[in-house]
Amino acid sequence: MTVYLHGISTALPEFCLDQTEVEQRAGLIFGDKYPQFHRLSRSFRSAGIKTRHSVVPLDWFSESHGWADRNAAFIQGATALFCDAARSALKASGWSAQSVDCVVTVCSTGIATPSLEAQVHKDMGFRDDIMRVPVFGLGCAGGVSGLSLAQSIAAGRAGFRVLLVVVETCSLSFRADRLQKADIIAAVLFGDGAAAACLCDQAPDAGPMVQLGQGYQKLWPDTLQIMGWDIDETGFGVVFDRSIPDFVNAEFAQATTAALAASGLQHSQIDRYICHPGGAKVVAAIETALELEADTLDKERDILREAGNMSAPTVMFVLKSVLEAGRTGQFMACALGPGFTASYLPVHVSAGQGA
Incomplete structure (x- = not known):
């Protein structure tokens, strides 16, 4: 459906x-x-x-x-x-x-x-x-x-x-x-x-027809220490490992290929990736891993510059910005988070009625 x-x-x-x-x-x-x-x-x-x-x-x-x-x-x-x-x-x-x-x-x-x-x-x-x-x-x-x-x-x-x-x-x-x-x-x-x-x-x-496909997740074993919370009497303490950009370079492309295959897609069919901008180094690592031209993820950098990394909602800020720019075609939303996990969602945008 x-x-x-x-x-x-x-x-x-x-x-x-x-x-x-x-x-x-x-x-x-x-x-x-x-x-x-x-x-x-x-x-x-x-x-x-x-x-x-x-x-x-x-x-x-x-x-x-x-x-x-x-x-x-x-x-x-x-x-x-x-x-x-x-x-x-x-x-x-x-x-x-x-x-x-x-x-x-x-x-x-x-x-x-x-x-x-x-x-x-x-x-x-x-x-x-x-x-x-x-x-x-x-x-x-x-x-x-x-x-x-x-x-x-x-x-x-x-x-x-x-x-x-x-x-x-x-x-x-x-x-x-x-x-x-x-x-x-x-x-x-x-x-x-x-x-x-x-x-x-x-x-x-x-308005535009924005269709959401079925999501896909990849969890890597033995990576619990990369990102998350330490919890003590004072509150949450962030776990944010310095290896994340290197991990993206090493693992993200293969995970993305699997996510695309699960959706019946290929890299060449993606008009734009919608990415969570975890940080400047992470954005650059994603571009390298996916063999995108430098500065392809311009909206991601814009959101990072104006609002920082807000964790979960940040990728939705990027999606909204891309839609407001009038972009159409086949997109793939993606984000990395605790687990360590990569999460994906295909998004197809067409001009819609009256365009």
Whole structure:
């Protein structure tokens, strides 16, 4: 059964952090504690990031925080982002909240039970019989994996309307107490954001026809240490291994070939890859692995520059940007995340009715 994307939206929190100011603040926090900071601080200037957004102001990061206040900030910030992204996607689709049959919520940067879609149920105006599918732990692969899951649910029932909301508040995992290189790199790269999409097996009445195929995942054995969380009394601690670009160069092409074959496609048929921009080095590694011309992934670099790595929703920012640019053809969305896992989703875009 063909599944169509009816609308896609993105949302950013109110606090915009300039990369230069973040570097200065990180210097005040880490400079006297972590001898390697001044060498690593060059990453702030080479990361390809100009601004990021956060659910908390810059001064928050100079204070000590434990589980309770981190998670309180998560629930406040994530629910606001959820509503902003969801309402915008519904408006773009011409749907009402009452018409949604299922909501899939993807998030790996905080804990909420009841989960986020239940927290906002009344404010959003969802029906009381809505199907709720909260998903935790997908990390940076969550945007593509979330779209794949939503596509499978929409394909399973005729006329079933699925709202996907992907929310991450990466900034709240900032740690000044562990003094590990991964925490410096996290301070360089990560920001907060959300994205939402409306999916159904019925084609939209107007606009481009965006068809979502069946997703594909590849998990590599014995790679749990590459990306994820360490969890202790203070909160989440990022695991972000320096080997990721090299791993992409070594493994990504073969995984992509398998994903294409599973979808009945070949590399030559892909008009554009829609990639999660994990960092400047990762974007360059993807271009090398897929034998793309340098700077092919221009939208990925644009999103990284303006909003940083927001984890799961970032690839949906890229997809929205590509669609708004009027690109058509056969795409393949892809992202890497904890597991270590590569997630893929074929996306076909045609001009649609009246074009």
